[in-house]
Amino acid sequence: METKPLPHDAVLIVNAQSRRGEAHFKEAKERLEQSGVRLTAAHAVKNPNHIAQAVRAAVASGAPMVIVGGGDGSLSGTVDELVGKDCVFAVLPLGTANSFARTLGLPLELKGAVDAIAHGRRRRIDLGMIDSDYFVNAASMGLSPMIGDTVPHKLKRYLGRVGYLLWAVKCSFGFRAFRLVIDDGVRERRMWSTEVRILNGPFHGGVELSDEAAVDTGEIVVQAIVGRSHMRLAWDWYAKFFRLRDRNVHTEEFRGQSFRLSTQPPQRISIDGEVLARTPATAKIAGGAIEVAVPAED
Incomplete structure (x- = not known):
């Protein structure tokens, strides 16, 4: 079935605190307009807590497409406003890892991302959920939240993924494994784990972690690093980063709707x-929850 073309009218909202947001706001605005996208409004939001409010106002105004520039956190914090609405969600990857953009096959440079918005197509995708909170790409527990909650903003902004890696080494010294119970309503699985990823797409932290997760399967993937060893967790990230043949040796994956x-x-x-x-929390899938802009050849 042929889908409707992407809208030509849009509202641009950029997180000016994201790694590249402030520097690229003006360029993004100019490139979008030169590519034929008519911006009915454009906002460089300096307080990240106000981005969701700006998106909510844009959707309420009847904007057929909202373009959000920022990192994965900016996108996840705003996507709730588009669920159930006749509004296309478009992405400018201006963050550190840009996992959601990678999942959608979007170019990570500004010119290519703008071209996808101006000349691409619509794609209906799933969203993940933690309890009632929607997310675009991935949730996690274990070492990753400790890193994300404490990493200095300047380290993340100027060193990108290398900054995350350096901070991860520091955080690992005070981290302990935990007992995990995964219940799909039919069976319980119990294990020791050092990290759990709840994946709507294959990427997390800019690294492809799963061969099974995708944004249009109608299922959520729970991936656990099994055991109590920090070395297993470090090896898992290393092996998946370099896509080694035995990269899944320390992980177990579970697929389902909830x-x-x-x-x-x-x-x-x-x-x-x-x-x-x-925790405790319920991870589930919201099938076909929103429409996004992707490259025409995707």
Whole structure:
């Protein structure tokens, strides 16, 4: 079935605190307009807490497309405003890892991302959920939330993924494994774990972590690093970063529509890079929840 073309009218909202947001706001605005996108409004938001409010106002005004520039946290914090609305969600990847953009096959440079918005197509995708909170790409518990909650903003902004890596080494010294229970409503699985990823797409932290997760399967993927060893967790990230043949040797994956996750001790949950929940929690899929702009050849 042929889908409707992407709208030519849009509202641009950029997180000016994201790694590249402030520097690229003016260029993004100019490139979009030169490519034929008519911006009915454009906002460089300096307080990240106000981005969702700006998106909500844009959707309420009847904007057929909202373009959000920022990192994965900015996107996840705004996507709730588009669920159930006749409004296309378009992405300018201006963050550190840009995992959601990678999942959608978007170019990571500004020119290519603008071209996808101006000349691409619509794609209906799933969203993940932690309890009632929607997310675009991935949630996690274990070491990742500790890193995301404490990493200095300047380290992340100027060193990017290298900054995350350096901070991860520091955080690992005070981290302990936890007992994990995964319940799909039929069966419980119990194990020790050092990290759990709840994936709507294959990327997390800019690294492709799963061969099974995708944004249009109607299922959520729960991936656990099994065991109590820090070395296993470090090897898992290393092996997946370099896509080694035995990269999944220390992980177990579970696919389904809903899982109840509990831990001992309780763990904080990072949702697309922002620590917003804690266990116990329910991870589930919201099938076909929104439409996004993707490259025409995707």
